[in-house]
Amino acid sequence: MAVYVDPIFDHGEKGLWCHLTGESMEELHTFAKQLGLRRIWFQPKSIPHYDLNPYLRQLAVENGAIPLSRKEFVKKVREMKAQWGE
Numbered sequence: 001m002a003v004y005v006d007p008i009f010d011h012g013e014k015g016l017w018c019h020l021t022g023e024s025m026e027e028l029h030t031f032a033k034q035l036g037l038r039r040i041w042f043q044p045k046s047i048p049h050y051d052l053n054p055y056l057r058q059l060a061v062e063n064g065a066i067p068l069s070r071k072e073f074v075k076k077v078r079e080m081k082a083q084w085g086e
Contacts, residue, residue, distance in 0.1 A: 001027045003065045006073035008054050018057050019049040019073070020065060023080055035059055047077050 003022040010016055020035075022028030025048060029039060032050050043049055052060060061067055068076060 003028055003031045003060070004068050004073060004076055005052065005057050005060050005065045006068055006070050008057060009070075015053070017051045017053050019047060020052050020057075020060055021047060021049040021073075021077060021080070023083075031060070031063070031065070034063065 001023045003020060005020050006018050008016050008018045020028070020032065022031060028048065028050075029042070032042070033039075035052075035056055037050050037056075041050055043051070057065075
């Protein structure tokens, strides 16, 4: 199992952030907790994910998250959704 991050994107007034997702929800939540993220920040719709600022993205990568390009990230999410039966 693995967790993934996409590149940081500038969302204008909303700031700089990226997505953290995982092949299993249990693994994703465990990893997010290790980064100090609260479960209430989890966003289950569309792509189950947590938003990360640049500092947390770097920390995630240092702790084993796999960085993907935006295109690779979308492809991976589609593969995972197919496995989840969505």
